[in-house]
Amino acid sequence: xxxxxxxxxxxxxxxxxxxxxxxxxxxxxxxxxxxxxxxxxxxxxxxxxxxxxxxxxxxxxxxxxxxxxxxxxxxxxxxxxxxxxxxxxxxxxxxxxxxxxxxxxxxxxxxxxxxxxxxxxxxxxxxxxxxxxxxxxxxxxxxxxxxxxxxxxxxxxxxxxxxxxxxxxxxxxxxxxxxxxxxxxxxxxxxxxxxxxxx
Amino acid sequence: xxxxxxxxxxxxxxxxxxxxxxxxxxxxxxxxxxxxxxxxxxxxxxxxxxxxxxxxxxxxxxxxxxxxxxxxxxxxxxxxxxxxxxxxxxxxxxxxxxxxxxxxxxxxxxxxxxxxxxxxxxxxxxxxxxxxxxxxxxxxxxxxxxxxxxxxxxxxxxxxxxxxxxxxxxxxxxxxxxxxxxxxxxxxxxxxxxxxxxx
Amino acid sequence: xxxxxxxxxxxxxxxxxxxxxxxxxxxxxxxxxxxxxxxxxxxxxxxxxxxxxxxxxxxxxxxxxxxxxxxxxxxxxxxxxxxxxxxxxxxxxxxxxxxxxxxxxxxxxxxxxxxxxxxxxxxxxxxxxxxxxxxxxxxxxxxxxxxxxxxxxxxxxxxxxxxxxxxxxxxxxxxxxxxxxxxxxxxxxxxxxxxxxxx
Amino acid sequence: xxxxxxxxxxxxxxxxxxxxxxxxxxxxxxxxxxxxxxxxxxxxxxxxxxxxxxxxxxxxxxxxxxxxxxxxxxxxxxxxxxxxxxxxxxxxxxxxxxxxxxxxxxxxxxxxxxxxxxxxxxxxxxxxxxxxxxxxxxxxxxxxxxxxxxxxxxxxxxxxxxxxxxxxxxxxxxxxxxxxxxxxxxxxxxxxxxxxxxx
Numbered sequence: 001x002x003x004x005x006x007x008x009x010x011x012x013x014x015x016x017x018x019x020x021x022x023x024x025x026x027x028x029x030x031x032x033x034x035x036x037x038x039x040x041x042x043x044x045x046x047x048x049x050x051x052x053x054x055x056x057x058x059x060x061x062x063x064x065x066x067x068x069x070x071x072x073x074x075x076x077x078x079x080x081x082x083x084x085x086x087x088x089x090x091x092x093x094x095x096x097x098x099x100x101x102x103x104x105x106x107x108x109x110x111x112x113x114x115x116x117x118x119x120x121x122x123x124x125x126x127x128x129x130x131x132x133x134x135x136x137x138x139x140x141x142x143x144x145x146x147x148x149x150x151x152x153x154x155x156x157x158x159x160x161x162x163x164x165x166x167x168x169x170x171x172x173x174x175x176x177x178x179x180x181x182x183x184x185x186x187x188x189x190x191x192x193x194x195x196x197x198x199x
Numbered sequence: 200x201x202x203x204x205x206x207x208x209x210x211x212x213x214x215x216x217x218x219x220x221x222x223x224x225x226x227x228x229x230x231x232x233x234x235x236x237x238x239x240x241x242x243x244x245x246x247x248x249x250x251x252x253x254x255x256x257x258x259x260x261x262x263x264x265x266x267x268x269x270x271x272x273x274x275x276x277x278x279x280x281x282x283x284x285x286x287x288x289x290x291x292x293x294x295x296x297x298x299x300x301x302x303x304x305x306x307x308x309x310x311x312x313x314x315x316x317x318x319x320x321x322x323x324x325x326x327x328x329x330x331x332x333x334x335x336x337x338x339x340x341x342x343x344x345x346x347x348x349x350x351x352x353x354x355x356x357x358x359x360x361x362x363x364x365x366x367x368x369x370x371x372x373x374x375x376x377x378x379x380x381x382x383x384x385x386x387x388x389x390x391x392x393x394x395x396x397x398x
Numbered sequence: 399x400x401x402x403x404x405x406x407x408x409x410x411x412x413x414x415x416x417x418x419x420x421x422x423x424x425x426x427x428x429x430x431x432x433x434x435x436x437x438x439x440x441x442x443x444x445x446x447x448x449x450x451x452x453x454x455x456x457x458x459x460x461x462x463x464x465x466x467x468x469x470x471x472x473x474x475x476x477x478x479x480x481x482x483x484x485x486x487x488x489x490x491x492x493x494x495x496x497x498x499x500x501x502x503x504x505x506x507x508x509x510x511x512x513x514x515x516x517x518x519x520x521x522x523x524x525x526x527x528x529x530x531x532x533x534x535x536x537x538x539x540x541x542x543x544x545x546x547x548x549x550x551x552x553x554x555x556x557x558x559x560x561x562x563x564x565x566x567x568x569x570x571x572x573x574x575x576x577x578x579x580x581x582x583x584x585x586x587x588x589x590x591x592x593x594x595x596x597x
Numbered sequence: 598x599x600x601x602x603x604x605x606x607x608x609x610x611x612x613x614x615x616x617x618x619x620x621x622x623x624x625x626x627x628x629x630x631x632x633x634x635x636x637x638x639x640x641x642x643x644x645x646x647x648x649x650x651x652x653x654x655x656x657x658x659x660x661x662x663x664x665x666x667x668x669x670x671x672x673x674x675x676x677x678x679x680x681x682x683x684x685x686x687x688x689x690x691x692x693x694x695x696x697x698x699x700x701x702x703x704x705x706x707x708x709x710x711x712x713x714x715x716x717x718x719x720x721x722x723x724x725x726x727x728x729x730x731x732x733x734x735x736x737x738x739x740x741x742x743x744x745x746x747x748x749x750x751x752x753x754x755x756x757x758x759x760x761x762x763x764x765x766x767x768x769x770x771x772x773x774x775x776x777x778x779x780x781x782x783x784x785x786x787x788x789x790x791x792x793x794x795x796x
Contacts, residue, residue, distance in 0.1 A: 035706035085256075096225065495626065
């Protein structure tokens with residue numbers, strides 16, 4: 001398996017997933033409500049679109065940082081990458097559910113939608129850490145990385161995964177705060193290095 | 200026809216098809232049923248999403264193994280590749296039909312949906328074997344593969360195609376067992392070599 | 399403008415357009431009609447899916463043949479390529495309209511849908527010929543092609559465009575025959591060279 | 598971050614966004630209205646499809662011109678590129694809203710839809726200028742561009758951004774004129790150089 005085709009397929013999936021977010025944006029002029037009122041009522045869709053676009057965009061940036069380290073592609077690495085993509089591809093669904101719950105759902109619905117959104121995010125964070133663990137294990141085996149450096153990098157990379165359950169808990173209390181938290185976390189991870197830089 | 204552009208187009212189609220699976224996931228907060236009850240009722244959608252994601256993901260992995268062998272691209276090779284992609288692209292449709300039948304359909308509907316799902320899967324397995332046969336025939340003609348080795352590799356590769364009709368028959372009896380079978384088959388083919396490794 | 403990125407973008411658009419065809423396939427188990435009856439009634443969708451998949455697949459194959467000739471990318475070449483992609487991207491729409499008209503429309507609706515389908519096909523054939531004309535004109539200017547050979551290749555390439563209005567007229571009389579014609583034309587163009595081979 | 602993967606991801610997003618425009622085209626044969634009458638009533642969808650296809654197509658052409666200058670990819674460059682893609686990906690939504698408003702909405706709805714369409718266009722124009730500013734700033738720092746030449750190129754590139762608010766104002770008065778303006782601007786930018794050629 002060549003690294004080039006692994007990157008091409010992953011880029012393709014991430015590009016389609018990030019673009020499908022737009023399908024959750026839709027207004028219906030001429031349905032009896034003025035379009036201006038519809039725009040105002042659709043704020044959760046717009047907010048969720050921006051947040052999820054940043055989340056997937058930053059996954060793409062960090063996916064590149066991790067794959068930069070890859071020399072040998074093995075089947076387990078492919079498996080974790082596939083699981084990661086499976087969670088990322090679900091983001092347009094959790095985004096649509098959350099924005100619909102914020103617009104039309106009960107308080108209990110919003111809590112369920114926040115758990116779905118945060119749960120899928122935790123899922124991709126865990127899959128990302130398992131992918132990173134596999135990539136760096138191959139590096140250690142091939143003598144390109146010191147085992148102790150790997151432990152440090154893995155600890156730092158994996159540390160990110162604790163934020164997602166925390167944001168999920170915040171989302172159960174107050175979902176808009178969770179969205180602000182995801183935005184802040186994404187911008188942080190866009191401009192700061194994950195453990196990938198050390199490995 | 201360059202192999203690079205054949206891979207780029209195939210990767211693109213597979214990446215879009217795998218991502219379109221998410222369009223079958225949708226909940227409607229605020230429609231009178233609690234979101235939690237909707238999540239519980241939608242279990243066939245979630246299960247079918249995971250299974251079909253693995254199925255298409257493993258097709259991508261094995262597609263790469265087969266194309267790795269290609270040096271010369273001819274028109275018949277392109278034709279079988281196109282037929283393979285046509286069946287793979289139909290998977291989001293058979294997935295959506297099966298999960299809707301499991302959620303809302305009669306027992307007869309579930310059987311029809313299982314035959315559709317299994318039939319399209321059998322279709323891509325047959326197309327894959329024809330593609331592999333063409334690729335290895337060109338190898339033999341160009342002196343890169345021994346005809347006897349080709350027969351062995353083709354027999355081993357094609358053996359996979361008998362599992363799909365078998366899983367379809369299982370699906371007619373009990374559809375969830377078919378989904379478990381597809382998962383097991385996909386994980387097996389992700390970690391084990393098909394005949395492509397010998398050719 | 400590099401040729402590599404022109405190919406990557408065109409491959410991306412063609413891969414998405416061919417995959418979006420699947421969105422026109424949908425059945426609704428549990429809506430009161432048995433799924434088997436729905437499958438039988440949806441035959442125009444399945445037929446149109448196969449035909450349009452072949453049509454776009456063959457456009458991709460021949461698009462590659464034409465771009466193989468390109469050394470210098472200029473703005474007019476980009477423009478004709480964009481117009482070609484605009485017509486190809488509309489195929490999922492004309493496909494869905496035609497299959498819906500065959501399933502549910504009046505005889506007049508089927509005629510209108512056939513004109514739409516054939517008209518968009520004529521549009522991409524004309525755009526393809528204009529693209530081929532531009533590509534070969536640049537070849538002549540850069541001394542890589544004899545003007546007389548260009549005229550012959552252009553005549554042969556452009557000859558294909560007369561089939562599309564003819565098929566449209568057949569479609570006005572009897573739409574299924576048009577679909578058979580498109581299949582035959584696609585398979586012919588998949589296995590036979592267009593004028594691109596001479597240029 | 599390699600420039601190749603930045604281009605691949607951006608090409609992917611732009612290719613999906615331009616192709617999703619087709620999802621706004623849909624007719625419903627057999628719903629009681631003749632298909633011919635439906636085609637006539639759907640003119641805003643067809644017009645908006647053509648205009649937005651050209652708009653995204655030209656963004657792709659000019660995106661390439663800007664990325665051609667890139668040698669070093671930094672995080673801020675990635676950030677502006679992501680914001681640019683976020684606005685471009687929203688174009689299928691603003692296109693669908695505008696065409697629906699023109700077909701079914703009140704005069705006030707059309708004005709709101711024109712502001713949405715023009716606003717998102719202004720958004721991508723501003724993000725494009727910020728991306729261009731970042732790209733050329735890195736060029737200056739790495740000694741490949743004179744600061745004075747950068748100012749000239751940036752002024753010329755940024756000048757384009759004033760047209761989008763102007764077209765938005767025209768759209769508030771008469772939306773079809775705005776669509777004509779976007780077409781003219783796109784064709785102009787397809788055939789003429791932006792400031793990118795100087796940098």
